Amino acid sequence: MDITFQFDWQAAFASIPYLLKGIPYTLLISFVGLAIGFVIGIIFGLLRISPAFWLRWPAIAYIEIFRGTPVLVQVLFIFYGLPQLLGGPIDAITAGIAAIAVNSGAYISEVVRGGVQSIARGQREAGLSLGLSRVKTFRYVIWPQAFRRMIPALGNQGIISIKDTSLFAVIGVGELVRQGQIYIATTFRALEVYLMVALLYLVITLTLSLALRMLERKGLVGQ
Amino acid sequence: MKRTDTMKTNSTAKPIVRMEKLNKHFGPLHVLKDVDLAVIPGEVVVIIGASGSGKSTLIRCINGLEEFQQGYLDVDGKVLKPHGKASQALQEIRTEVGMVFQQFNLFPHLSVLENVTLAPRKVRQASREEAMNTAHRLLERVGIADQASKYPAQLSGGQQQRVALARALAMEPRLMLFDEPTSALDPEMIGEVLDAMRELARDGMTMVIVTHEMNFAREVADRVIYIHQGEIIEQGTPDEVFDNPQNERTQSFLSRVLTH
Numbered sequence: 001m002d003i004t005f006q007f008d009w010q011a012a013f014a015s016i017p018y019l020l021k022g023i024p025y026t027l028l029i030s031f032v033g034l035a036i037g038f039v040i041g042i043i044f045g046l047l048r049i050s051p052a053f054w055l056r057w058p059a060i061a062y063i064e065i066f067r068g069t070p071v072l073v074q075v076l077f078i079f080y081g082l083p084q085l086l087g088g089p090i091d092a093i094t095a096g097i098a099a100i101a102v103n104s105g106a107y108i109s110e111v112v113r114g115g116v117q118s119i120a121r122g123q124r125e126a127g128l129s130l131g132l133s134r135v136k137t138f139r140y141v142i143w144p145q146a147f148r149r150m151i152p153a154l155g156n157q158g159i160i161s162i163k164d165t166s167l168f169a170v171i172g173v174g175e176l177v178r179q180g181q182i183y184i185a186t187t188f189r190a191l192e193v194y195l196m197v198a199l200l201y202l203v204i205t206l207t208l209s210l211a212l213r214m215l216e217r218k219g220l221v222g223q
Numbered sequence: 224m225k226r227t228d229t230m231k232t233n234s235t236a237k238p239i240v241r242m243e244k245l246n247k248h249f250g251p252l253h254v255l256k257d258v259d260l261a262v263i264p265g266e267v268v269v270i271i272g273a274s275g276s277g278k279s280t281l282i283r284c285i286n287g288l289e290e291f292q293q294g295y296l297d298v299d300g301k302v303l304k305p306h307g308k309a310s311q312a313l314q315e316i317r318t319e320v321g322m323v324f325q326q327f328n329l330f331p332h333l334s335v336l337e338n339v340t341l342a343p344r345k346v347r348q349a350s351r352e353e354a355m356n357t358a359h360r361l362l363e364r365v366g367i368a369d370q371a372s373k374y375p376a377q378l379s380g381g382q383q384q385r386v387a388l389a390r391a392l393a394m395e396p397r398l399m400l401f402d403e404p405t406s407a408l409d410p411e412m413i414g415e416v417l418d419a420m421r422e423l424a425r426d427g428m429t430m431v432i433v434t435h436e437m438n439f440a441r442e443v444a445d446r447v448i449y450i451h452q453g454e455i456i457e458q459g460t461p462d463e464v465f466d467n468p469q470n471e472r473t474q475s476f477l478s479r480v481l482t483h
Contacts, residue, residue: 122326130317136345141341145330
């Protein structure tokens with residue numbers, strides 16, 4: 001019996017137009033989820049360093065819960081669990097966006113906290129001593145410096161979250177992996193198709209890496 | 224150049240800083256003990272003392288960077304409450320009191336010009352043009368007009384400290400605090416910073432200076448205060464304190480710092 005496997009380039013290429021249909025979903029969920037996650041991260045990251053116990057502990061609880069549980073469980077909970085609580089169904093894409101948002105939000109909170117805390121105390125004192133309010137000192141002095149330092153870690157989180165969207169095939173979101181699975185179901189070319197799926201993820205994440213590297217280089221002026 | 228001709232010793236002049244029985248604790252450590260201090264407009268007060276004596280903490284209380292637990296403190300009539308409660312008074316004090324730090328604390332992400340214009344624009348709501356004009360004038364005054372578009376990291380320590388001085392002056396402060404302004408500088412750069420401060424004193428700025436530069440203190444101070452373990456134990460004119468110290472701890476401190 002001949003068991004030599006012939007890699008079928010034609011099948012691989014043929015799958016691409018089909019797989020590309022999944023990319024808008026992958027990108028939509030990643031970017032909207034991360035944008036919300038960033039807002040969550042700023043809010044909870046700052047609450048996390050508040051001297052007020054009642055602001056700090058909810059932030060700590062949020063971070064620990066959503067960083068300490070798998071994204072897959074989070075999305076299953078949102079998609080299958082929450083509707084039982086709310087009494088109405090939740091759209092799969094919305095569930096995916098929500099899962100990325102709360103999950104990346106927890107990690108980004110820690111990135112924001114680390115970035116802000118890494119700025120020397122003298123910077124804040126200089127701002128305050130010039131008569132800038134605490135809010136203005138943060139906005140014009142602390143945040144611009146902290147954000148610059150956060151860029152590499154934010155890039156990391158972006159890449160992780162983009163890859164996490166692949167898990168949402170399980171709730172039927174027509175993203176990249178899901179498109180691949182459907183295509184394989186009719187062609188049985190798992191090797192070729194999953195290779196193409198992997199390459200397409202790589203194209204997305206490498207593009208992001210490159211963009212971040214450029215942003216970082218730009219951010220280095222004056223440091 | 225000492226200004227003994229002015230009315231600075233006139234006890235009827237209204238003090239710009241008034242501190243009475245100020246006490247500060249860091250946990251179990253009693254950092255400031257019943258400190259009384261009045262600074263009158265135009266006066267140059269130099270605070271000396273060993274490291275850890277509380278001299279930096281003392282001037283940091285004046286603009287609320289350190290809180291205190293008991294006592295009375297007002298700056299230009301605005302009363303600062305104990306325990307560092309944020310208040311309108313604190314905000315007003317900070318807009319009127321400039322500070323120069325040991326580590327310069329320039330904003331590294333902003334150009335020299337932006338460092339100097341930030342507070343006037345965001346606090347005083349000065350127009351861009353107005354703030355730039357003031358900044359250029361001040362940078363000229365401290366001798367770094369040609370560095371305006373550079374970033375702090377591109378400047379020497381002495382230049383950075385002079386930018387920090389210009390930045391504080393841009394708010395047109397009524398009082399300037401200096402927290403060991405030359406302690407982080409290479410020896411060859413100390414002179415240029417002291418020169419800029421000397422000129423400021425000559426122009427009549429009210430200054431409270433914490434420094435280890437005893438020759439400078441002798442030269443510019445109207446009054447020298449010696450602080451030991453959080454207590455003011457001697458004060459007077461530079462001649463009185465440096466040449467004829469009454470307290471034996473002052474004598475011992477001065478004998479250690481003046482010999483070299």
